[in-house]
Amino acid sequence: MRGLPLALAFSLALAQEYLPLPGTPTGHGLYDQSYALVYKAENPKAVLLMIPGLLGGSTNFALLAEHLRREAPGLEVWAWERRANGLEDRQGFLQEDPLAYYGNLPQPDLTPLRQWGLEVHLNDPDLAVEAARQRAPVVLAGHSLGASLATLYAWAHGERLSGLVLLDGGLPDTPLSPEAFWEGTSTPFGPFPSLRALLSGQADPVFRLPFLSPKDLALAEAEAFVAAQRPLEVVPWGPYRATREAQALIKVDDHYSLLPTFSVSVGRAWAREGLSLLGLLQGRLVQTVRGPRGWVVEWRDTEEATDPRAFLRSYARPQTGFSEWYFPFRLLLETAGYPHTGLGLVPKALPYPILALGAGRGLVPNPQGFRLEKVFPGTQAQVWVLEGLTHLDILTEREGRTAQAILAYLRGLGLL
Incomplete structure (x- = not known):
C-alpha cells in the first residue's frame, strides 16, 4: 500500500x-x-x-x-x-x-x-x-x-x-x-x-465511533484533498450546492461540529443557519446550515485560530x-x-x-x-x-x- x-x-x-x-x-x-x-x-x-x-x-x-x-x-x-x-x-x-x-x-x-x-x-x-x-x-x-x-x-x-x-x-x-x-x-x-x-x-x-468509521475517515481525507486542489469548485450538497471548501470545512468547524474533540476553528459558512437537533440532544448549541443566502454555500475565513485553506492543504497527501x-x-x-x-x-x-x-x-x-x-x-x-x-x-x-x-x-x- x-x-x-x-x-x-x-x-x-x-x-x-x-x-x-x-x-x-x-x-x-x-x-x-x-x-x-x-x-x-x-x-x-x-x-x-x-x-x-x-x-x-x-x-x-x-x-x-x-x-x-x-x-x-x-x-x-x-x-x-x-x-x-x-x-x-x-x-x-x-x-x-x-x-x-x-x-x-x-x-x-x-x-x-x-x-x-x-x-x-x-x-x-x-x-x-x-x-x-x-x-x-x-x-x-x-x-x-x-x-x-x-x-x-x-x-x-x-x-x-x-x-x-x-x-x-x-x-x-x-x-x-x-x-x-x-x-x-x-x-x-x-x-x-x-x-x-x-x-x-x-x-x-x-476502534470506531459514530460517523467516524474507517470509510468515513478515508472519505473525509479524499474530500479535503480535492477541496485543497479546487476550493471554489461548486458541487451538489444535499438539497443545496456548495463550494468544495465549504462542503469539507462545515464538517470539522467548531461552529457546526457535533464532535467537539475533532473540531477546529476555521471560519463560517455563508448560508442561513439553524440549531442542530442532534446538537441539542447532546446539550450543545450547534449550528447547522439550512440553506444559502443566494444559491451556493460558500466559506468565509473569519480570522479564527486556524487558517481554513492551510488546514485543507495539510489534511491529506497521497502517502499519509x-x-x-x-x-x-x-x-x-x-x-x-x-x-x-x-x-x-x-x-x-x-x-x-x-x-x-x-x-x-x-x-x-x-x-x-x-x-x-x-x-x-x-x-x-x-x-x-x-x-x-x-x-x-x-x-x-x-x-x-x-x-x-x-x-x-x-x-x-x-x-x-
Whole structure:
C-alpha cells in the first residue's frame, strides 16, 4: 500500500520525506513497521518526535511543523504514525476521482490489529527514537492519546530522551478497573469490550465511533484533498450546492461540529443557519446550515485560530493524512488499563523539565489537569494553557503560539 513512487515524489517536492521505520516483529511481515513524515534539517541540533492522538495521522502536525522549521532551521521534526497506517489503501489519492474510489473502500485483513497493543506501541516508538537519535538528541511530544503514550514511554525509557512535551492530553485520571479490563464494561457510547473478547475474536479489532468509521475517515481525507486542489469548485450538497471548501470545512468547524474533540476553528459558512437537533440532544448549541443566502454555500475565513485553506492543504497527501483509519482497539484498551498489562509501568521522575500545553477549549483547559506531580513526581515542569484554542487548534493554529512555546522550551534545554 505504501511506498508509491508518485507519493514519494510529492513528499520530496515539499522538502519532506515519508520514511518506513523498523517495528516490533509480530509475525505479519510488511506490517511490522511504523512510519514518520520527516521535516529534515541539515546538521540538526535536535529532533522533535511527535506522536498523534486517537485516530490521528502524521499530518496532524504538518502546520505546527512548518511553524517550527520556519522559526528554527536547526530543528528536525518527525511526525510519527503508528503501524496501522500501513493498512490504508492510499491508491485512491492517485486516481482522477478519489471520492469515488473511497466510496467503495474494501476492508483489509484486520487480524494483525489484535496483537497491536501497548507493548508493541511502546517498542515501535522506541525504535523510532533510536533512529532519530542517530540525527540529534530527541525530544518526544504527544498530542491527546499520543500524550498518554508519550507519558508511558517516558516511564519505560525516559533516559533515552532529552525532553518531553505533552499537548492537551495525558493519562486518564483513573485507569480501567481489572474487571473492566478483563470482562468489559458499558459506556454512554455502548459496550466497551474486554481484552478477552478482543483476543478471542468476539470484539471488533478496530476502534470506531459514530460517523467516524474507517470509510468515513478515508472519505473525509479524499474530500479535503480535492477541496485543497479546487476550493471554489461548486458541487451538489444535499438539497443545496456548495463550494468544495465549504462542503469539507462545515464538517470539522467548531461552529457546526457535533464532535467537539475533532473540531477546529476555521471560519463560517455563508448560508442561513439553524440549531442542530442532534446538537441539542447532546446539550450543545450547534449550528447547522439550512440553506444559502443566494444559491451556493460558500466559506468565509473569519480570522479564527486556524487558517481554513492551510488546514485543507495539510489534511491529506497521497502517502499519509490527518487520520488513522484502522486504530487498534487493543491499544486504546491497554492504554486505559495500563496497570493490568504486566509491563511494569509506574510513575517516575525525569532528569529534564517537562513542557505541558493545554487548550483552553480542549481536553486540558487548566494546568491542574495534567497532574504532573503525580505522573512525574519530583520533575520540573512548565505548564501553560493556550486560551481560545480547541483540542485540534493547538496543532493547527495560525499564529504559531504552540510553536513558540515549544521552541522556548527547547532553547531552555540548550538544544537550539
